[in-house]
Amino acid sequence: MTADALTPVLTKRWLSPQSWRLATYEKLEGYTALRKALSGTPEQLVKLVKDAGLRGRGGAGFPAGVKWSFMPPNEDKPHYLVINADEGEPGTCKDIPLMMADPHSLIEGCVIAAYAMRSHHCFIYVRGEALHPIRRLNSAVREAYQAGYLGKNILGTGYDLDITVHAGAGAYICGEETALLDSLEGRRGQPRLKPPFPAAAGLYAAPTTVNNVETIASVPYIVNGGADWFRKMGTEKSPGPKIYSISGHVEKPGQYEAPLGTTLRELLELAGGMKDGIPLKFWTPGGSSTPLFTAEHLDVPLDFEGAAEAGSMLGTTAVMVFNETVSVPWAVMKWTQFYEHESCGKCTPCREGTYWLAQILERMVEGRGTEEDIDTLLDVCDNILGRSFCALGDGATSPITSGIKYFRDEFVALCEKNRASSPELVGAS
Missing domain, CATH: 3.10.20.600 (Ubiquitin-like (UB roll))
Structure with missing residues (x-):
């Protein structure tokens, strides 16, 4: 990998003094992409993002331009842009530092994306525990309003957009786009049955696009650099x-x-x-x-x-x-306890399955498991995978099935240890 290939794009302002301030952002090409975008048509922007091959950075990797194109062209109902900043996946920490260090790149991306989808109201749903990023974002939104980048008649183009920063209540399930929409409407965060998809009936039953923070923060760079520039990074099918x-x-x-x-x-x-x-x-x-x-x-x-x-x-x-110091069954147990705790309980496979998976793994790690437990774990995973309302159930099975696939001997060793310490099990099959 050459040093040139590692020239920062998304993080290039992070180390600048007071990088979160509007003055710093404007000095470093801030809001130049917005002027360029507003001089074009929504259709041109959707085509640009499609050509660039930008894919959703929230996990699924769905092409962003295609998602934007699902929004109906007519405006008989309000259109909404919702930013998923409910970063709760264990180990994930990319959106929170982005909002901390460079909130204006997200705001500029929101205005461009909202214009492309004929939306006049954008909601940024931030994880409730992330107090510092929420404050930074609110402050940046205020600065953007004062400078004329948000509100009525943005930069004299006649385009209006309002941004609302909303603090969630700290539920992992609200990272799922339809559960996020329910939470935003003031209801309990639980996934909706699809169809209808958000593009047809999302927030307040109106056409809605839900995008991840990193996806939207990439948009101003694409507008300024062009699709070919963006495609020079990454791979052919996963550029950027x-x-x-x-x-x-x-x-x-x-x-x-x-x-x-x-x-x-x-x-x-x-x-x-x-x-x-x-x-x-x-x-x-x-x-x-x-x-x-x-x-x-x-x-x-x-x-x-x-x-x-x-x-x-x-x-x-x-x-x-x-x-090599970490026990795989122990790590898998800790993750499973997290999924059991975060399951919203709406569907039976996930609600009951994660409970039983956690129970079995806890018993195994305590040294009270049997070899049948390994088959039971895989059987329960098989009953959850593809049968739950949203991807939380599928995700909960991943560490278990892959852990057993690559490190089955560690799970077996726990059971053998139990057999050795339990005289009544000696000789049992």
């Missing part, structure tokens, strides 16, 4: 830069911006290598709801296709790195 959150047993955990398709081997180099030189054992490419990888996956390209071909998902690029 990406913020990778690296945590765990590395020397320098943190946010690393690199082109999509970067491998863990290259990311570890950026992060100073494995902590204390203890070898890598397993890692997640995109948070705990993506299947585990092992040391043999060091050279898997971390883009949407590469991760999927190797049997996992890119997710939110939350790279959690674990060395």
Whole structure:
């Protein structure tokens, strides 16, 4: 990887003094893309984002331009743009620092995207515990209103847009777009049955697009740089830069911006290598709801296709790195306890399944498991996968099935330890 390939795009202002202030943002090309965008038509912007190949950075990787094009062209109902800033995936920490260090890049992206979708009201739904980013964002929104970048008749173009920053109540389920919309409407955060999809009937039953923070913050750079420039980074099917959150047993955990398709081997180099030189054992490419990888996956390209071909998902690029001192069943148990706690309870497979998965894993880790428990775990996972209302259920099965796939011997060893310490089990099959 050349140094040139690592020229920062999304993070280029993060280290500037008072990078969150409007004055700093304007000095560093801030709001130049907005002027350019407002001089064009909504259709031109949608086409530009399609041509650039920008894909959703919230985990699913759906092409952003295609999503925008689903919005109806007529304005008989209000159109809404909703920004999903409810960052709750374990290990993920890219949107919160972005809102902290460079909130105006998100706001500028919101105005451009809202204009492209003929929306006049944008909601930014921020995780409730993230108090500092909420304050930064509110302050930046006030600055943008005062400077004429928000409100009525933006920059004299006749286009109006209001932004509302909304603090969620700290539920992981509200990262799912329809649960987020229910929460925004003042109801309990639970996923909706689709169809209808948000583009047809979303917030207040009106056409709505839900996009991730990093997706929308990428838009001003595409407007200024053009589709071809954006495609020079990343891979053909997954173009552009990406913020990778690296945590765990590395020397320098943190946010690393690199082109999509970067491998863990290259990311570890950026992060100073494995902590204390203890070898890598397993890692997640995109948070705990993506299947585990092992040391043999060091050279898997971390883009949407590469991760999927190797049997996992890119997710939110939350790279959690674990060395050889960590027990896989223990780590899997901790994640499963999280999913059990965060299940909204709306559908039976996830509500009951995560409860039983956590119970079985707790028993195994305490040394009271049997080998039948391994088959029971896989059977319960099979009954949850693809049968729950939203992706939380599917995500909850990922660490278990992949943990057993790569480290079955560790689960078996726990059961054998139990058999050895329980005389009545000796001789039992």
